[in-house]
Amino acid sequence: MDLGxxxxxxVVLAASSGLGxxxxxxxxxxxxxxxxxxxxxARAQEAAAAIAAETGGxxxxxxxxxxxxxxxxxFVEDAAATLGGVDILVCNAGxxxxxxxxxxxxxxxxxAYQLTLQSVVRSVRVxxxxxxxxxxxxxxxxxxxxxVQGIPNLLLSNVFRPAVRALAKHxxxxxxxxxxxxxxxxxxxxxxxxxxxxxxAKAERSGQSFEAVRADxxxxxxxxxxxxxxxxxxxxxxxxxxAASYVTxxxxxxxxxxxxxx
Numbered sequence: 001m002d003l004g005x006x007x008x009x010x011v012v013l014a015a016s017s018g019l020g021x022x023x024x025x026x027x028x029x030x031x032x033x034x035x036x037x038x039x040x041x042a043r044a045q046e047a048a049a050a051i052a053a054e055t056g057g058x059x060x061x062x063x064x065x066x067x068x069x070x071x072x073x074x075f076v077e078d079a080a081a082t083l084g085g086v087d088i089l090v091c092n093a094g095x096x097x098x099x100x101x102x103x104x105x106x107x108x109x110x111x112a113y114q115l116t117l118q119s120v121v122r123s124v125r126v127x128x129x130x131x132x133x134x135x136x137x138x139x140x141x142x143x144x145x146x147x148v149q150g151i152p153n154l155l156l157s158n159v160f161r162p163a164v165r166a167l168a169k170h171x172x173x174x175x176x177x178x179x180x181x182x183x184x185x186x187x188x189x190x191x192x193x194x195x196x197x198x199x200x201a202k203a204e205r206s207g208q209s210f211e212a213v214r215a216d217x218x219x220x221x222x223x224x225x226x227x228x229x230x231x232x233x234x235x236x237x238x239x240x241x242x243a244a245s246y247v248t249x250x251x252x253x254x255x256x257x258x259x260x261x262x
Contacts, residue, residue, distance in 0.1 A: 004242035006031030009083035011076060012090040013066050016043040018192040019142055020092035022233030028057030030237055035079035037064035066093050066119040076126040086130035088240045091120040091141045095194050096156035098201055104155055116160040132178045138240045141168050143186040149259050165251050172249030181248035183239045188255025189217055190227035222257030
């Protein structure tokens with residue numbers, strides 16, 4: 001199936017690893033031109049080079065901290081100038097740190113807000129004039145299964161990820177007259193460094209081995225395994241593409257059936 005992404009101009013936040021990198025890879029594989037960022041310039045350049053080598057695509061890396069207003073704004077504007085516009089914006093960020101209410105310091109709330117919610121608000125605001133000039137504009141926000149089902153010891157994610165979904169739902173209606181589609185894509189247990197980090201933290205809290213924690217987590221997934229980042233990235237590329245031209249305001253889970261709620 002031709003997704004219609006050849007030549008489309010994509011800006012992908014926080015894409016040196018994990019789900020952001022997987023989404024950037026699949027966009028490039030489908031022919032999109034991609035500019036991605038990471039807080040570490042060397043990692044951004046390495047990821048861009050590796051994706052370009054794997055896909056044969058036009059991929060460039062930049063340094064940017066998505067939780068910092070001036071850094072994020074400069075990145076999106078630079079990416080738009082480099083690409084000659086923006087057709088696709090992928091709003092991605094690393095997850096906020098684990099913890100419960102009593103263990104979460106007050107300053108952690110503001111940091112998580114800047115990282116998880118404001119990075120989306122700001123990137124959309126800066127990219128919007130460019131998206132409005134596109135003939136197939138799309139915004140994809142990555143979130144978490146905590147949008148629909150709270151995850152133990154992930155208080156900050158449980159609070160701010162649903163706000164991202166609410167923002168997307170609002171923007172889907174407000175920006176529809178401009179043809180801008182807005183969707184949210186959430187992973188369940190997809191094998192990324194973040195999932196390894198969370199399982200290791202749970203092992204240390206519970207006194208179990210990492211292997212036991214992982215086995216227990218996998219046992220709860222109907223498909224019986226962790227997802228692979230590419231499986232997430234392929235769905236992300238579809239939602240960003242003209243092939244999904246009548247899909248907006250939606251939240252989709254890539255979770256192997258983990259979330260049982262209706």
